[in-house]
Amino acid sequence: xxxxxxxxxxxxxxxxxxxxxxxxxxxxxxxxxxxxxxxxxxxxxxxxxxxxxxxxxxxxxxxxxxxxxxxxxxxxxxx
Amino acid sequence: xxxxxxxxxxxxxxxxxxxxxxxxxxxxxxxxxxxxxxxxxxxxxxxxxxxxxxxxxxxxxxxxxxxxxxxxxxxxxxxxxxxxxxxxxxxxxxxxxxxxxxxxxxxxxxxxxxxxxxxxxxxxxxxxxxxxxxxxxxxxxxxxxxxxxxxxxxxxxxxxxxxxxxxxxxxxxxxxxxxxxxxxxxxxxxxxxx
Numbered sequence: 435x436x437x438x439x440x441x442x443x444x445x446x447x448x449x450x451x452x453x454x455x456x457x458x459x460x461x462x463x464x465x466x467x468x469x470x471x472x473x474x475x476x477x478x479x480x481x482x483x484x485x486x487x488x489x490x491x492x493x494x495x496x497x498x499x500x501x502x503x504x505x506x507x508x509x510x511x512x513x
Numbered sequence: 514x515x516x517x518x519x520x521x522x523x524x525x526x527x528x529x530x531x532x533x534x535x536x537x538x539x540x541x542x543x544x545x546x547x548x549x550x551x552x553x554x555x556x557x558x559x560x561x562x563x564x565x566x567x568x569x570x571x572x573x574x575x576x577x578x579x580x581x582x583x584x585x586x587x588x589x590x591x592x593x594x595x596x597x598x599x600x601x602x603x604x605x606x607x608x609x610x611x612x613x614x615x616x617x618x619x620x621x622x623x624x625x626x627x628x629x630x631x632x633x634x635x636x637x638x639x640x641x642x643x644x645x646x647x648x649x650x651x652x653x654x655x656x657x658x659x660x661x662x663x664x665x666x667x668x669x670x671x672x673x674x675x676x677x678x679x680x681x682x683x684x685x686x687x688x689x690x691x692x693x694x695x696x697x698x699x700x701x702x703x704x705x706x707x
Contacts (some may be wrong), residue, residue, distance in 0.1 A: 448690075448691060448694070452665075452672070454672060483698070484666060486642070486647065487647055487651070487666060487667070487697070488666060488667055490644040490647035490648060491553055491647060491648060491651055491663075491667050492549055492667065493548075493549065493552045493553075493558075494545070495544060495545050495548040495549075495565075496558060496562060499544070499548065499562055499565065499566075500541070500544060502562075502566055503541055503544055503565070503566065503569045504541065506566070506569050506570050506573050507534075507537050507573065508533075508537075508573070509570055509573040509574050510574070
């Protein structure tokens, strides 16, 4: 069930996390977070989730690929 | 016009070789980051390796079209995403998911109702999800949304870079990102809590 999500939060949370708000919007968002327990928990949840998605989804380059890429050096535009 | 002096011509060739080597060094230093994005855009490690090699082959051939001082990572990723389209890797559209009333709150609320109110505070809520479930959920998102989520949330590109790479307006990046993240959370919720 929906627990009456905070509309204000819905609007700004993603951009707040993306650090794309203007200074004014940022200040507004921050002061809202200070006063809104639900949004604060949502913020922490989203932040943790994003971090986890990132660490889970990152896979190191397979061994040997770098050598193959190095062999491509000097490729001619007409080749 | 007279022919260039042989010495002048030799210097020009040497300077170009240096520029080219510098370009290649700079591009290769980004290979790990390029691979990271490629790996999540395609289905397998082998495909990702192929895609990265094709990207570098094309980049090295057309190195003169790169403007020094501009964002090389974005330039490489633009080549990569175009190649990915060319190779027809986005043929498989995942079934359209139904928008949920709760929207972004879906996962958080399901977790909260399954594990108790205080669970929202706990980092373990997220950590309970397996790495595989994240990777699988990501792979199931529609390609056009996945592309943006991978670039911004995994590749650390700004909205503006992603817009440049994908050749779409920033507003489109933002709306796709929003929908992509929402779809990701929905899939994670389905996977983790059913």
